[in-house]
Amino acid sequence: MGDIAIRARHVSKIFGQSRVLDDVEFELRRGEVLCLAGENGCGKSTLIKIINGVYTPEEGVELSFGDETLSAISPIEARNRGIHVIWQDLALFPHLTVAENIVFDDYVAKPWRPISYKDALTQSREIIQQFGLDLDPMARVEDLSIAHRQLVAICRVLRAGASIIFMDEPTASLTYKEVQTLLGITRSLAAKGISIVLVSHRLVEVLEVCQRVTVLRNGKLVGTYPTEGMTQARLSTLMTGLELEFTPRAETHKGAPVLELKNLSREGEFENVSFTLHRGEILGLTGLLGAGRTEIAHTIFGMTQPTSGQLLKEGQPLTLNSNRDAVHHRIAYLSEDRLNLGLVQNQSINMNTAVTVLPRLEKPRFFLSPQRIKALTVHWIEQLKTKVSDAELAVSSLSGGNQQRIALAKWLATEPEVLILDCPTIGVDVGAKAGIFDIIRNLADQGMAIILISDEAGEIWMNADRALVLRDGRIYSEVIPAETTEEALEAIINA
């Protein structure tokens, strides 16, 4: 340790009018795991792209690699110095085998040399064994889980001789166990002298595995801190510049029961799930990925039918044959996959907001009234304090936090009594998250019954009045956040 792998000083980058990076300093030691933290748009990706040669920085930069100092670097030079980036999409080839993915760079380098599958297999096995990974080189990447695909991407850069690996949001779609495995692997890579930079939103993990954390905010370096003694609260304050509250929801405003599940089961998904949801309550539904959280939500929303058990709304048995029935009974469900399922990305903000209530916006009948659509969107944009310059623009032009507000508006327009929120803060910045939860708390204060699904113990702890922890499709434990600590809740989830 102590050896410097890269030291970049005076890094600036200007795009058009805006200064995306302003005199940033970045230092990475050999064999360390460093975290690069900051909200979306703080300049993390720009910094990575400058270091791996994709972007040319402004004048005055000093890039030193221990022995040598450069004023610019090309992508090829960066590769030759062992700098590799694993972007969030992993850049793999799903139809090819693991082995072929690992040796793919050879195909590009020597396109007309006859290839040998045997060599590809032996070489991949070597890499896989050398780093003690669990991968079948003959498998096709499309058949692997995201966690295993990540390993393939890691093998690929290791084979290319990586000594400095940037990993962009590697834990975003992994289960708790997979995250632990991945973090274990990064540690063992570091022990072999490879330097790793993790870019992550999940503050807990970062603090656990990294030795130091470099924080950027609005293109400026906030500082580099040792993770020892660092708390989540302090880190998010550094990232956002805001003092965020880290306390459970103060008091409960439980009203009359609205929705009741009685021994609800669906074969292969969940079993004997019973709970009662009250007006004004935020009920947390948590558990590891695959514990049945989303499956239960789908059944309450009428998208799947239970195999046994009963669903009651205000004491009346409820049979839902489709999600249309559910909307009719004033149940709304915000999907966890905002990008693909929650919003129609290339349609306008207006249309995305209006889509759930189109019949109400017809005037005359069968003809949509542009005025009514506009009025609806304006109303919700104001209510949810969404930053929108022009509601005719595609919804993809908005930031994650604002997109989520539109997705929320779309469901609030149906005037639901029961609102199910499935991981509402995925891909939303720390600062914007607080805003979304403010909205959710306000809705509950106004009497809406809310089911909040999340795998982040912190979110549940801070916002839910009551949390149900699921495991293997059953309710494993019920926790009142106000009576316990976040760490205790986390331990129950991962037990």
Add this chain to the structure above:
Amino acid sequence: MHKRLLNRRIGTEGTLLSILMLLCVVLALATDSFLTFQNLFDLLNNQSVNIIFAVGLVVVLIAGGIDISFAVAASVVQYVVLSLLINYLGGGNWLLGILLSMLVGMLLGLFNALLIHRFRIVSIIVTIGTFNLFFGLLMYFTSGVSIYDIPDWLYYSVPLLDLPAERGSATLYLPAAVMVVMVILTWFILARTGFGRAIYGFGSNPESARRSGVSVWKIHAFAYGWLGLCAGVAGLMQAHIVQEVVPNALIGQELPILAAVVLGGATLGGGRGSVLGAVLGVLLLAIVQNGLNLLGVTPYAFRMIVGLIILIAITTSNLGNLLPRTTKARNV
């Protein structure tokens, strides 16, 4: 799970081969004439043109594109090459004929590639355009007149293998050999060179391939150029077999060939498919037709049956996707 694993190990090609063999056994038992050299050689002679088209097309499909202009491109090649040979080169010979056909075919394919790459237009739109353009130009300049007076070298068939048979003899002709060469060449490029694997990679995930340093233009140029080259060769062979050049002889062939290649495991999404699969796809459809013929089924039923086979094949190969998502996830 076991079934899926098994499927993976055998693959589309294995399934197709088993069906093909089963079909051959049934037909051999049901008819006297199916399992004769005469019939099998006829099948190869007749299908060589389609197979040459198919191995060209599979490259484009693997690269994630589609081309429906290749059959009319082949007609254009026939006219251009024969006009050049007859009017300017004193008739020419086999070598010149093949080289010229490859060149003209490749240029037509590169024209598609250029439009697709340079102007970022979806391949199906581009090739619908060039399909009409090529055929329109052909009809305009030829006024629909056929060429009957083709050079001698092209007119007389070239027997390669002659076996005595019940009635006369069973003969394998030149187009079958050309087909074998094209099949092996395409297979080698796709399966045994880095460039071929890069085509699979590009079809599988274009953005990843681009970031790995794969030249997108080279992939496009090769895929459409190679299909054009194959179409040129196929066009010449077709003219050789029917001993004349008719402007609308090949138009309409593109869809059955596309269907055969898709039957052979290629998808319109790219990244999947193989030369063996394409060949087996063409052969399966040909043998079905041949068998129906021998069994005395009315030719009016052919299209219907071919359509059914394709739909059944595609639905059964997608059955796995119909299983509930969660059960699948638990099994993995």
